[in-house]
Amino acid sequence: MIALLTEIHLVEGSTNQMNLYGDSLTQYVLNNYEFLFQKYHTNQAGFRETMDYYVQHPKEMDKVYEKVVENLSKMQSEIKN
Numbered sequence: 001m002i003a004l005l006t007e008i009h010l011v012e013g014s015t016n017q018m019n020l021y022g023d024s025l026t027q028y029v030l031n032n033y034e035f036l037f038q039k040y041h042t043n044q045a046g047f048r049e050t051m052d053y054y055v056q057h058p059k060e061m062d063k064v065y066e067k068v069v070e071n072l073s074k075m076q077s078e079i080k081n
Contacts, residue, residue: 001050001064002064002067002068002071003040003071004036004037004039004040004042004047005064005065005068006068006071006072007036007039008033008036009068009072010072010075011029011032011033011036012029015028015029
């Protein structure tokens with residue numbers, strides 16, 4: 001879940017750099033999500049079910065997001081160096 005969320009945040013962040021709007025932006029995001037769901041052997045329903053679990057268990061969600069932020073920070077640091 002940590003790796004999937006890390007990549008989802010990369011997709012979300014990349015939309016700020018794209019000149020896509022409306023339906024094109026939506027399609028870009030959906031296509032990338034679908035690719036990631038396949039990569040991590042899940043689907044939208046499975047992802048939502050997992051996120052629903054974490055919403056009900058915020059301490060566990062915090063632990064997951066600590067790792068997500070750690071991953072993103074590491075990537076950012078590697079790019080800068």
